[in-house]
Amino acid sequence: MSKTIVIAGGGWAGCAAAVSARRQGMDVILLERTDMLLGTGLVGGIMRNNGRFTVTEELIAMGGGQLFQIIDANCRHHNVEFPGHAHASLYDIGKMPGAIGRYMTELGIQVQFQSRVVKANMEANRIRSVETGDGTVIPGDVFIDATGTAGPMNNCARYGNGCAMCILRCPSFGGRVSLTALAGVAEMQGRQKNGTLGAMSGSCKLYKESLAPPIRNAVEESGVAVIPIPKALWEDHLEIKACQQYALKEYRESLILLDTGHAKLMAPFFPLEKLRRIPGFEDARYEDPYAGGKGNSMRFFAMAPRDDTLQVLGVKNLFCAGEKAGLLVGHTEAIVTGTLAGLNSARQASGKKLRVLSRETAAGEAIAYTREAMKQKEGLCRKYTVSGSVLFERIQALGLYEVNQFKIHERVRNLGLSEIFS
Ligand SMILES: Cc1cc2nc3c(=O)[nH]c(=O)nc-3n(C[C@H](O)[C@H](O)[C@H](O)COP(=O)(O)OP(=O)(O)OC[C@H]3O[C@@H](n4cnc5c(N)ncnc54)[C@H](O)[C@@H]3O)c2cc1C
Known part of the structure; x- marks a missing residue:
């Protein structure tokens, strides 16, 4: 009998998780709070800058690069340089949600818009079903929390410069609700150096x-x-x-x-x-945001404790991805963690051993290092992206940064990781 994976949140992490689980033969239901896919990715666009190039090619070599290929085909500019950043591509924020949505529909993923998860029905340490704001109950075998870490409005008011009326449109659709928190797990919060919570987009x-x-x-x-x-x-x-x-x-x-x-x-x-x-x-x-003269959205208020398979600690059938999986900034980072969470949700549903990504890849190192760093108090004051700052420095120091596509694919092959997501 086929198994059902239920994903809360249709940002890049949730979309990648849905594609990955569906390609493993699962029935997939994606619940998105608003009326559009991609979340904060609706106003993003920078890809392949610095270490993101390596990670993108690694995932393609591992057989999990479908979303990256759609993105590449919908870029306005390729190989762009700007201060501190090399070989970036810039996707078209107008075309991207439609292109991804059509691909997901073709794959047979059920996307349900205006479906904000507000309750988790538990059976011991397992989620049995989730409920959306209108009382619809959605049962599943395995769940993925990809609800992000941005907002809601009261956080932007308390820790930022007020609601700046951003793409998340909390007043219209209701603010972010964390599935991990609904399942009773205590979450981690990012801090600024002065001790206040969150960080501004x-x-x-x-x-x-x-x-x-x-x-x-x-x-x-x-x-x-x-x-x-x-x-x-x-x-x-x-x-x-x-x-x-x-x-x-x-x-x-x-x-x-x-x-x-x-x-x-x-x-x-x-x-x-x-x-x-x-x-x-x-x-x-x-x-x-409409009030970009005054402020922006505030993020990193709710990260799930997890292991490197992206299983949430304390709940047997819950995985996490994207910003939910740590102080990880970026679409690339969200797609990589989403793809791994999707694979492992399917493996758990089929009774197979869960996978971690080797730390001999930039992607695997990013997932493992971010988790380790967040155990330290000062680690909660940093952000982790393979495109810059501490994580990119680390990936370079470990010799994992590479821009030669052939060498990246060869490394993945030599590690025995080719097509693990296929
Ligand atoms: C203004 C801005 C610009 C950015 N620019 C770039 C860039 O150019 N390049 C880059 O790599 N990164 C960029 N980033 C960072 C990047 O967008 C994020 O780190 C990444 O996309 C996070 O993806 P996510 O899926 O984890 O979370 P999100 O994008 O936050 O998606 C979470 C989704 O979950 C939904 N949701 C929340 N609660 C619920 C619920 N209870 N039920 C159902 N759905 C729910 C939300 O509506 C949202 O769609 C930018 C971020 C911002 C805010």
């Missing part, structure tokens, strides 16, 4: 139409525009950023714009009145 989107033509043309042609900010207008928000890979002085001294459809401004917020004093930005307007 690190980029906004501007309407390209609101920028002066030379700036708009520059960003559209090359994918990147770097515009120096007069010193009197510098904003000091490097410390509060969730994405520490962009906490470099260049991001304080310049406006760095990337073309993901809109103009992605690599700053957590920038006061509109100041922005409009910079030549070319006289008419600038925010597209996301």
Whole structure:
């Protein structure tokens, strides 16, 4: 009899988990709180920068790269350089949710929108079923928590600069609810160096139409525009950023714009009145968050304790992925953990031994190191991404960073990991 995997959350982690479990022959139900897939990925777009290139190719070599291939086919720019970041690609945020949604439907994944999980029905230390806000009960054999760590609004108000009206649209769909917490597990919280909880998302989107033509043309042609900010207008928000890979002085001294459809401004917020004093930005307007002049979404309030198979500790049939699996920033990181959680949910449902990814791969090292680092108090003040900061430094020091596709695929083959996700 076929088994059912139920996934809460349709961001990149939940989508990857759904694809991975479905490709193992499972019946898959994906419950998403809002009316769109991709979560914070709806306003993201940066892929393959720095160590993310290695991890992307590793996953493709392991047979789990379907979403990366769809992303590659829907990029506006490839092989872009911007301060601190090499060989990036920028996906089109307009096209991406549709492309992923169609692929998931073709695979036979049941996606249920406006289905916010609000209750877990337990039987000892197993989840028997989950309930959505309208009282629908969804039974399953194995569950995956991919609800992310952003918001809800009260966290943005308490620890940030208030609700900035971001893509998560909590007032319309209700805020994030953690399945791990509903199952009775105590979660971990990220901290800033000053001890306050959470971290602020690190980029906004501007309407390209609101920028002066030379700036708009520059960003559209090359994918990147770097515009120096007069010193009197510098904003000091490097410390509060969730994405520490962009906490470099260049991001304080310049406006760095990337073309993901809109103009992605690599700053957590920038006061509109100041922005409009910079030549070319006289008419600038925010597209996301609407109040990008004041703040941004707050994240990393709820991470699940887990092992390296991504099983949540304390609940027999619950796995986690994406930001839920640690202070992991990024779509690539969410897709990799989602793919592993999806595989292991299927393996558990079929009575097979669970897999960990070898630490001789950048992906495996990222999963294991993030878990270890979060055991330390100072580790909870950092963020982990293979595109920069501590984790990328570690991956380079261990000799795991590689940009030669042939060598990456060969390494995966030599480790006996080719096609493990197929
Ligand atoms: C503004 C911004 C820009 C970013 N830009 C980039 C970038 O360019 N490149 C990059 O690599 N990373 C970027 N990131 C980081 C990246 O988006 C995330 O780290 C990653 O995509 C997280 O994926 P996730 O699936 O774990 O969580 P999320 O994206 O938060 O998805 C969680 C999903 O779960 C849903 N959900 C929550 N609770 C429930 C519930 N109870 N029931 C059902 N559904 C629920 C939510 O609605 C959401 O769709 C950006 C983040 C932000 C906020």
